[in-house]
Every structure is written in structure tokens, then in C-alpha cells.
Ligand SMILES: Nc1ncnc2c1ncn2[C@@H]1O[C@H](COP(=O)(O)OP(=O)(O)OP(=O)(O)O)[C@@H](O)[C@H]1O
């Protein structure tokens with residue numbers, strides 16, 4: 001059974017893209033067949049996996065708006081996952097989709113013919129709650145919310161949770177909210193811990209283990225286009241491997257491991 005996980009938060013810079021790339025690489029290392037989907041017109045995921053969005057003829061945009069078969073747009077990556085890339089053209093898809101009936105279902109329908117080829121599909125949502133994120137949440141069977149552990153991190157979480165509930169009511173009753181994933185986490189500060197405790201109290205949201213520590217290795221990796229888990233033993237890579245193991249157990253029916261600061 002293919003698992004489709006959306007990584008979503010309308011707040012920018014909370015490590016959605018880093019989480020998709022690193023978790024994808026960790027799942028490949030665990031022997032799974034992985035597809036990652038770039039739903040952001042900025043194309044950061046595409047770029048960080050070694051492809052230049054400016055040089056692509058076919059991307060998720062054509063798949064969503066012109067019914068191009070998804071198989072024609074898939075790219076290989078050095079990490080061993082398949083990539084459905086994005087280019088800046090995707091910015092225009094938003095407006096085109098808005099005029100169509102069933103616009104939230106475009107991605108779900110597009111992925112159906114290839115989903116058998118993958119064990120896990122990870123969706124990198126853009127930093128907005130527009131039609132692209134709605135497509136991501138409608139195509140997914142679960143959603144993970146990366147959260148930067150800083151003051152005011154909770155702003156916007158309520159709105160995101162309302163959107164998830166609306167998607168559950170309207171387009172995707174099967175969508176499960178797995179929980180919040182603390183990112184850019186600094187265990188040395190009480191501040192990071194307080195933010196995590198506050199989020200879990202305020203919203204009753206499970207906090208998924210482990211928190212992802214802040215480490216300079218991620219910035220280095222995305223700048224060089226090098227493999228995201230390069231330098232396999234650094235603490236960020238280890239955290240994403242542990243997250244992959246937690247999610248695989250959860251999908252096997254075990255209880256989700258949560259984090260209590
Ligand atoms: N654990 C980490 N430690 C240090 N830097 C990190 C970590 N995770 C992500 N970053 C850096 O933080 C920045 C934002 O990360 P990323 O692009 O993954 O966030 P995003 O939520 O996808 O952003 P956007 O909302 O713009 O799509 C990037 O420069 C990335 O390299």
C-alpha cells in the first residue's frame with residue numbers, strides 16, 4: 001500500500017523542503033521506493049535534488065493543468081528517489097486550476113497511474129494555503145507539520161488546523177493529521193522546549209519524535225546540490241533516519257513515538 005504524506009505549513013522557512021528531501025533519502029536508505037513531489041513554484045526541492053528548474057520542459061505544472069501523464073515528468077535523483085519537479089510556471093497553475101471544477105483533485109488524479117511504483121510519496125507544499133496546498137492535502141493520506149521552535153511559531157497553526165479539518169470534511173475524509181515536527185530545534189535552550197510544550201498544550205497536537213536539530217550541514221547541502229544526507233553521521237541526518245523509522249512503524253500500525261520536552 002502506497003503511503004502519501006504531505007509536508008505542510010503555510011509559514012515560510014520552517015524546513016518543509018528540507019524535511020521532504022532528507023526524509024525521502026532516509027526512506028530510500030531504508031529500502032523503500034520513494035517519489036517526492038515539488039508543489040512550490042520556487043522549485044527549491046527540485047533545485048536541492050540537483051535539477052535546475054529553469055531547464056525543465058515538463059514539470060508538475062503540465063501534469064496539473066494540461067493532463068500530461070506524470071510518468072513523462074519524473075526525474076531520477078542521486079539520492080535514489082524519483083522527483084516530480086516544479087518550475088516557476090507552477091505559479092500560473094494556481095489561477096488556471098481555480099477556474100476548474102474538482103480543482104483540488106488534480107494531483108490526486110494525476111498520481112494514481114504511478115502510485116503502484118512507490119512505497120512512499122512525499123509532497124512538499126508551498127508556504128501558502130492556496131489551491132496547490134489544497135491539492136497536496138487532498139492527494140495525501142497523512143500530513144506532517146514542520147514547526148520552527150521560535151517565539152510566535154504557533155501563529156498560523158490554528159489556521160492550518162482549520163484548513164486540515166475542512167479538507168477532511170470536503171475533499172479528503174481519509175486525511176490523518178500525524179502531528180507537528182519540531183525543526184531547527186536547539187535542545188540547549190529552554191525556549192525551544194517551551195515552544196514545543198506550548199504548541200502541544202494549546203492545540204492538542206501530537207509532537208512527532210525526534211525533534212530535528214539545527215545544524216549548518218543542511219544549508220551546505222542545499223547550496224551545493226550535494227546529496228542531502230551526505231556526511232551520513234551528522235546529527236541532522238541521524239534525526240531524519242530516526243523520523244523515517246518512526247513513520248514506517250506508524251504505517252505498520254504501531255503507536256507513533258512522540259516527543260515530550
Ligand atoms: N535542521 C536545520 N538546521 C539548519 N538549517 C536548516 C535546517 N533545516 C532547514 N534549514 C535551512 O533553513 C532554510 C529553510 O528551509 P526550507 O527551505 O527547508 O524551509 P521551507 O519550509 O521549505 O521554506 P519555504 O516555506 O520557503 O518553502 C534553508 O536555508 C535550509 O537549509
Ligand SMILES: [Mg+2]
Nearest residue numbers: 016017040044
Ligand atoms: Mg520549501
